Every structure is written in structure tokens, then in C-alpha cells.
Amino acid sequence: MQRRRFTLAALAAFALPALAHAQNARPRIAVYKDANCGCCSQWVAHLQASGFEVAATDVDDTGAWRRRFGMPERFAxxxxxxxxxxxxxxxxxxxxxxxxxKDKPAAVGLAVAGMPAGSPGMEDPRHPHARAAxxxxxxxxxGKASVYRHYQAVAA
Structure with missing residues (x-):
């Protein structure tokens, strides 16, 4: 009986903190970006400010990564x-x-076409709350796309 108590106590001492850490772990995202693009760095900053652990890598061709991830080129x-x-x-x-x-849909992932004004990384410092729809x-x-979330335009 004493051995069982010790085993349970040892399990609690080691497993519970690890479980708590896993539940509180920040999501890790790997970003492959153009080194000369300021909006990429701003998007990375947005992710970090939102609690992500970001591993950002400057690359010459993001298309190679896009293909590796299965994202159709039309969403480049x-x-x-x-x-x-x-x-x-x-x-x-x-x-x-x-x-x-959280939802874990059966999908390749998410995309935002173009570079919409006011989207994360594309904010205008003169009008920080303005955005295009x-x-x-x-x-x-x-490869088919459906609207996951629509953002309304917000005037400056």
C-alpha cells in the first residue's frame, strides 16, 4: 500500500506539471517570409503579441513552402x-x-488573398483602426475555398 502511494505521489509530482505546461503552451507557428518585406515582419509581431511562439525564417521563395504545405498557388x-x-x-x-x-476542420488551412489594408501587418499608422473589407x-x-470569416470595412 505504501509503495502504491509513493508511485501515485511521484506521478502527480512529475506528470501534473507537464500536463499543465502542455495545456498552457503557446501555439508554435513556423513562418517563411521575404526578408525585404516589412508587412511580413509586422504580421509576425501580430502573432507574437497574440501569444504565438513564432519561428520566422527569411527565404528567397515562399512558393516552395506553400507547395510543401499543400496551399494552392492562387492564394500566394x-x-x-x-x-x-x-x-x-x-x-x-x-x-x-x-x-x-480549436475547431480542427479537415482542410489545408487558411488564406487571405492580396494584402487588404488594415489586416494584421497591413495597418496604416495614420489610421490604425481603419481597414478594407x-x-x-x-x-x-x-483546393476549394469557403469564407471562414468576413471582416467588414471600417472607415478611417
Whole structure:
């Protein structure tokens, strides 16, 4: 009986802190970006401020990473990322990435087409709350896109 108590106490001493750490761990996202693009660095800063652990790597060709992640070329951006087995392309807000990780849909990942003004990394310091309307697209394994979240335009 004493041995069993010791084993349970040892398990609690070692396993519970590890479990708590795993539950509180920050999501880790790998970002492959153009070294000369300021908006990429701003998007990385947005992710960090939103609680992500970011491993950013400057690359000459983000397309190689996009292809590796299975993201169709028509959603190409200046940065490609991977988190939790999903591809993330373009200026996708951190809240949508967190929702993706929580919901775990059967999909390639998320993409924001173009570089919408006011999306994360594309803010205008003169009008920090202004933004153009844009959609975050959920890209299915068949390459088809559907609106994952729509952002309304906000005037300056």
C-alpha cells in the first residue's frame, strides 16, 4: 500500500506539471517570409503579441513552402506559415488561426488573398483602426475555398 502511494505521489509530482505546461503552451507557428518585406515582419509581431511562439525564417521563395504545405498557388502571398499541420497564407488574423486550431476542420488551412489594408501587418499608422473589407478563406483538401470569416470595412 505504501509503495502504491509513493508511485501515485511521484506521478502527480512529475506528470501534473507537464500536463499543465502542455495545456498552457503557446501555439508554435513556423513562418517563411521575404526578408525585404516589412508587412511580413509586422504580421509576425501580430502573432507574437497574440501569444504565438513564432519561428520566422527569411527565404528567397515562399512558393516552395506553400507547395510543401499543400496551399494552392492562387492564394500566394509574401509569407507562408504552418501551424498544427495547417498552412496559413497571407495576412490571416491570429484569432482565426486559434479558431482553426480549436475547431480542427479537415482542410489545408487558411488564406487571405492580396494584402487588404488594415489586416494584421497591413495597418496604416495614420489610421490604425481603419481597414478594407476582406475574407479569411478556409482552403479545403480539394483546393476549394469557403469564407471562414468576413471582416467588414471600417472607415478611417
Amino acid at each position: 502571398s509574401c509569407h507562408s506559415a504552418q501551424v498544427g499541420g495547417y498552412a496559413v497564407e497571407g495576412h490571416v488574423p491570429a484569432t482565426d488561426i486559434l479558431r482553426l486550431l 476582406y475574407d479569411v478563406q478556409l482552403i479545403g483538401k480539394d
